[in-house]
Amino acid sequence: MLLRTMPPQRIWLLAGYAAAAAALFCAPLVLSDFRLNLLAKFLAYAIVALGLDLIWGYTGILSLGHGVFFGLGGYAMAMYLKLNAGGGRLPDFMDWSGLTALPWFWKPFGSLTFAVLAGILLPMLLALVLGYFTFRNRIRGVYFTILTQALVIITVTLFIGQQAYTGGTNGVTGYGKLFGYSLASPDTKRFLYWVTVVLLFGAFSLCRYLVKSRFGKVLRAIRDGENRVRFIGYNPAVYQKVAFSISAGLAGLAGMLFVLHVGIISPSMMGIVPSIEMVLWVAIGGRGTLGGAVLGAILLNSAKSAFSESYPDIWILFMGALFVVVVVFLPKGAAGLFSQLKRVGRRKAADEGANGVRHPAV
Amino acid sequence: MRKNVWKSGVFVLLASMLVLAGCGKNENKAASTNEAESDSGNEIKVGILHSLSGTMAISEVSVKDAEMMAIDEINAKGGVLGKKLVPVVEDGASDWPTFAEKARKLISEDEVATVFGGWTSSSRKAMLPVFEELKSLLWYPVQYEGLEQSPNIMYTGATTNQQIVPAVSWLLENHGKRFFLLGSDYVFPRTANKIIKEQLKVESGELVGEEYTPLGHTDYATVIAKIKEAKPDVIFNTLNGDSNVAFFKQMKDAGISPKDITTLSVSVAEEEIRGIGVDVLAGTYAAWNYYQTTDTPANKTFVENYKKKYGADRVTADPIEAGYDAVYLWAAAVEKAGSTDVEKVKEAAKELEWDAPEGKVKIDGETQHLYKTVRIGEVQSDGQFKEVWNSGDPVKPDPYLKGYTWAASLSESK
Numbered sequence: 001m002l003l004r005t006m007p008p009q010r011i012w013l014l015a016g017y018a019a020a021a022a023a024l025f026c027a028p029l030v031l032s033d034f035r036l037n038l039l040a041k042f043l044a045y046a047i048v049a050l051g052l053d054l055i056w057g058y059t060g061i062l063s064l065g066h067g068v069f070f071g072l073g074g075y076a077m078a079m080y081l082k083l084n085a086g087g088g089r090l091p092d093f094m095d096w097s098g099l100t101a102l103p104w105f106w107k108p109f110g111s112l113t114f115a116v117l118a119g120i121l122l123p124m125l126l127a128l129v130l131g132y133f134t135f136r137n138r139i140r141g142v143y144f145t146i147l148t149q150a151l152v153i154i155t156v157t158l159f160i161g162q163q164a165y166t167g168g169t170n171g172v173t174g175y176g177k178l179f180g181y182s183l184a185s186p187d188t189k190r191f192l193y194w195v196t197v198v199l200l201f202g203a204f205s206l207c208r209y210l211v212k213s214r215f216g217k218v219l220r221a222i223r224d225g226e227n228r229v230r231f232i233g234y235n236p237a238v239y240q241k242v243a244f245s246i247s248a249g250l251a252g253l254a255g256m257l258f259v260l261h262v263g264i265i266s267p268s269m270m271g272i273v274p275s276i277e278m279v280l281w282v283a284i285g286g287r288g289t290l291g292g293a294v295l296g297a298i299l300l301n302s303a304k305s306a307f308s309e310s311y312p313d314i315w316i317l318f319m320g321a322l323f324v325v326v327v328v329f330l331p332k333g334a335a336g337l338f339s340q341l342k343r344v345g346r347r348k349a350a351d352e353g354a355n356g357v358r359h360p361a362v
Numbered sequence: 363m364r365k366n367v368w369k370s371g372v373f374v375l376l377a378s379m380l381v382l383a384g385c386g387k388n389e390n391k392a393a394s395t396n397e398a399e400s401d402s403g404n405e406i407k408v409g410i411l412h413s414l415s416g417t418m419a420i421s422e423v424s425v426k427d428a429e430m431m432a433i434d435e436i437n438a439k440g441g442v443l444g445k446k447l448v449p450v451v452e453d454g455a456s457d458w459p460t461f462a463e464k465a466r467k468l469i470s471e472d473e474v475a476t477v478f479g480g481w482t483s484s485s486r487k488a489m490l491p492v493f494e495e496l497k498s499l500l501w502y503p504v505q506y507e508g509l510e511q512s513p514n515i516m517y518t519g520a521t522t523n524q525q526i527v528p529a530v531s532w533l534l535e536n537h538g539k540r541f542f543l544l545g546s547d548y549v550f551p552r553t554a555n556k557i558i559k560e561q562l563k564v565e566s567g568e569l570v571g572e573e574y575t576p577l578g579h580t581d582y583a584t585v586i587a588k589i590k591e592a593k594p595d596v597i598f599n600t601l602n603g604d605s606n607v608a609f610f611k612q613m614k615d616a617g618i619s620p621k622d623i624t625t626l627s628v629s630v631a632e633e634e635i636r637g638i639g640v641d642v643l644a645g646t647y648a649a650w651n652y653y654q655t656t657d658t659p660a661n662k663t664f665v666e667n668y669k670k671k672y673g674a675d676r677v678t679a680d681p682i683e684a685g686y687d688a689v690y691l692w693a694a695a696v697e698k699a700g701s702t703d704v705e706k707v708k709e710a711a712k713e714l715e716w717d718a719p720e721g722k723v724k725i726d727g728e729t730q731h732l733y734k735t736v737r738i739g740e741v742q743s744d745g746q747f748k749e750v751w752n753s754g755d756p757v758k759p760d761p762y763l764k765g766y767t768w769a770a771s772l773s774e775s776k
Contacts (some may be wrong), residue, residue: 169482
């Protein structure tokens with residue numbers, strides 16, 4: 001009964017969610033341990049994509065610096081794991097870089113609670129500080145984007161340079177255990193997969209709630225006409241700061257999950273290329289739609305894995321072709337494909353109707 | 363209407379691309395389901411994991427080529443245990459997490475018998491936990507900083523006592539006491555210099571300067587000014603990649619020739635000479651275990667075959683040869699063990715000897731490193747090395763430098 005009163009679009013959307021939930025639920029039954037681990041990594045990426053969509057798709061601020069927030073989260077978790085793997089010994093890279101005692105800022109990371117909080121709050125704080133200096137001064141558009149790139153370069157240089165404290169280019173790897181369970185065992189991996197699914201669902205709900213709320217409406221208003229919003233009496237800078245900070249927090253969360261799934265974090269994961277890649281997931285998936293962002297992260301990374309496994313020598317060309325095709329033909333991303341198809345279908349039906357041949361409506 | 367035709371054309375292209383990718387994957391799938399184990403049927407699958415894209419591709423592709431050549435040669439002679447070797451190639455993309463992911467894929471999806479791969483220490487450190495977790499075996503073909511010994515890695519490149527330590531002794535004896543250490547800022551140069559500093563203390567050398575520059579750094583004006591001021595006899599160069607081009611060019615521009623200050627590099631081989639330019643390098647030294655000019659019967663055929671297969675303009679170099687060795691050593695160990703089982707292969711590999719292009723090599727059962735002959739070479743004007751010193755017999759590998767009392771502080775911490 002309820003279904004009948006709903007607009008068809010909404011029914012499709014619900015069906016889509018149901019299908020996605022079912023797919024995620026069944027994945028552990030069908031996929032091998034390796035593939036499940038990959039999927040879990042993609043789901044972590046999807047959380048970054050959600051955050052980016054919030055700031056770019058809904059607020060119109062393009063950040064090419066989310067790799068930094070992702071990396072900070074990753075390092076927080078990696079520090080916790082490394083400290084617990086060492087059994088009280090100094091992490092190996094400190095040893096060969098000439099440190100003899102644990103630096104003070106490493107010490108609290110021995111606690112999981114602290115590490116998890118730091119992994120989310122540090123990126124949020126950094127975003128807030130950056131936002132404070134930029135949005136207040138009405139630094140927008142491409143200028144803001146350039147600043148985020150600068151943030152990436154500064155952070156990566158810092159992390160590579162401070163080898164004794166960060167592991168340098170190698171990053172931090174070789175962990176072993178999480179709450180006493182081996183990270184390597186399939187059971188732990190499955191457990192972490194479910195954690196990721198739950199957190200992705202949580203992040204999705206949070207973003208959906210934000211987007212539907214008055215807060216979300218203001219964000220969209222800022223995207224479409226910042227000055228108008230200001231003239232009405234809102235202070236856009238506050239909204240931008242908050243959105244940017246939430247987005248950074250989600251990236252940090254994803255970074256922590258990434259480390260748990262992959263077992264390594266290095267400065268290359270927060271560099272310029274990954275930061276741009278993250279934006280691509282959203283662009284390809286469809287910005288301004290939360291489902292699109294998630295879809296984009298999963299599809300693109302699956303394609304990357306599939307291409308690189310089948311054609312290790314030339315897979316990059318395939319990825320390039322994929323980007324070109326999507327940008328040229330699906331300006332609204334994969335999520336826009338459905339509405340595009342519908343439009344084509346409607347036009348076709350109209351054409352045929354004019355020719356006197358009528359098919360039953362789809 | 364025309365636009366539509368164009369559009370559908372590209373869609374067809376995209377679709378066929380996806381189908382192609384799908385096919386490629388299915389082939390892999392079919393292969394792995396038909397052969398539940400890597401050595402059942404008539405084939406043995408082996409993994410090859412190097413960076414085929416990204417910044418490291420320029421170095422690593424040659425190693426991949428040498429490993430593929432070794433596999434082809436072995437197959438032409440009838441394979442291993444009467445079975446053909448089938449290489450499964452993956453791209454590490456110069457990205458350390460990707461190395462970990464692809465290693466996992468090769469071991470658990472393709473179920474390869476062993477993996478040959480890696481170049482940078484970072485990539486090895488990223489792969490190490492995966493190989494230990496899945497109890498597989500990695501053959502790592504590049505000289506490195508030592509202080510590591512994983513039961514799941516075979517190290518076919520030199521460790522520090524087969525490259526750096528003898529090179530320092532040779533320099534002290536022949537070229538002077540005052541050392542200036544210059545390196546890229548990452549684990550290999552840092553660890554190498556830590557060792558050199560200890561060694562200088564006991565062998566009565568003198569450290570007059572130590573500088574690190576970020577990977578990819580290209581401005582050496584300040585460093586060269588410091589060198590001029592410190593007036594060293596010797597520059598021990600652990601710079602990596604492009605930085606070498608900038609450093610040597612700017613040294614020449616500053617009017618410092620290799621005759622004024624002896625320079626010895628540990629990351630500049632034949633292939634790097636081609637990139638940097640022989641005009642600025644001629645007269646400098648390098649320490650390796652193998653040169654293209656190394657005079658052994660095995661090397662003659664190796665160089666000949668490599669050039670025939672990949673082009674006369676290609677050169678061979680130490681890591682390329684170490685990659686080639688790795689495949690042959692693994693194959694010999696499998697033949698001896700009569701199985702591809704990792705533990706059995708490791709057992710059979712102990713004290714295994716082979717006449718490599720670099721001369722006789724032997725796997726040290728204790729450390730899983732190779733006995734290797736140390737060679738110091740001088741760059742000639744044709745871009746090749748002339749060997750000026752060698753250790754005579756192959757040197758026993760000692761990754762933790764346990765045999766050197768002055769290195770106690772380095773090895774005890776681990």
